[in-house]
Amino acid sequence: MKKLVYILLAASLLSLAACGNQGNKQNSKAGEGEQTDSLELKIESVEMKQLETISEEPVFDIVTTLGTIRVKLYSDTPKHRDNFVKLATSGFYNGLLFHRIIKNFMIQGGDPLTKDAANVAKYGTGGPGYQIEAEILPNHHHKKGALAAARKGDIANPMKESSGSQFYIVQSEAGCSHLDGEYTIFGETIDGFDVIDKIAALPTDARGLTEMPVRIVSVKLVPEVQ
Numbered sequence: 436m437k438k439l440v441y442i443l444l445a446a447s448l449l450s451l452a453a454c455g456n457q458g459n460k461q462n463s464k465a466g467e468g469e470q471t472d473s474l475e476l477k478i479e480s481v482e483m484k485q486l487e488t489i490s491e492e493p494v495f496d497i498v499t500t501l502g503t504i505r506v507k508l509y510s511d512t513p514k515h516r517d518n519f520v521k522l523a524t525s526g527f528y529n530g531l532l533f534h535r536i537i538k539n540f541m542i543q544g545g546d547p548l549t550k551d552a553a554n555v556a557k558y559g560t561g562g563p564g565y566q567i568e569a570e571i572l573p574n575h576h577h578k579k580g581a582l583a584a585a586r587k588g589d590i591a592n593p594m595k596e597s598s599g600s601q602f603y604i605v606q607s608e609a610g611c612s613h614l615d616g617e618y619t620i621f622g623e624t625i626d627g628f629d630v631i632d633k634i635a636a637l638p639t640d641a642r643g644l645t646e647m648p649v650r651i652v653s654v655k656l657v658p659e660v661q
Contacts, residue, residue, distance in 0.1 A: 492516075494625070494657040495523055499533070500650045502630035504604065505657065506582050508622040512570040515584055515597065515621035522600055523654035527563070531651050534558040535603075535643035538635045540610040543585055543643070544651055545601035558644070559601070566596040570619045577611035580604065580624025580631065595619075606635040 491510040496503050508516040532549035536542045548554040548561030584597030597619050605611045637645040
């Protein structure tokens with residue numbers, strides 16, 4: 436069950452860009468079109484030959500300035516898996532901050548606005564210009580290291596659609612268990628739990644920002660062992 440069909444995904448991602456927006460009203464007026472155009476160009480430049488051979492549950496290294504977190508994506512959340520693969524392999528996540536860090540809860544990243552410190556007031560509102568249909572499954576729980584998609588609240592988002600790019604990694608199962616059934620969990624950490632703890636332990640301000648920025652250096656596909 437190898438060889439996923441990713442060619443159709445590029446077209447679906449481009450169509451999704453016109454269907455919704457990741458941020459709030461303020462964000463929709465501030466550069467969202469530019470982000471979407473950039474995403475389209477990056478998707479078109481991805482080597483399709485490489486993507487066609489990615490396994491159904493691919494493994495990625497999220498390389499941060501404090502160490503590497505290795506995650507495995509789930510095959511039963513294909514929309515989220517495929518979207519993460521596309522963004523990661525196009526370099527979308529490179530240089531982004533973990534902009535919301537809460538000890539005994541989770542660490543959150545994936546907002547393209549965090550590349551520029553001038554956008555600090557808007558951190559948490561950015562994205563690629565689309566949302567993803569929820570894939571909330573009863574067999575996935577907020578265990579330590581769970582990889583889940585951030586989203587807007589229920590009032591603005593009653594269908595619980597996920598952010599197009601923002602994700603969080605659970606640091607405390609006890610602190611996140613109440614989120615079960617509310618957010619799409621699409622992967623899990625298989626190595627680097629100490630890095631999650633190291634990031635979560637950093638002092639933060641009221642918004643969850645650290646004095647010492649923690650950045651995603653890159654998100655790299657781990658070659659499958661034959």
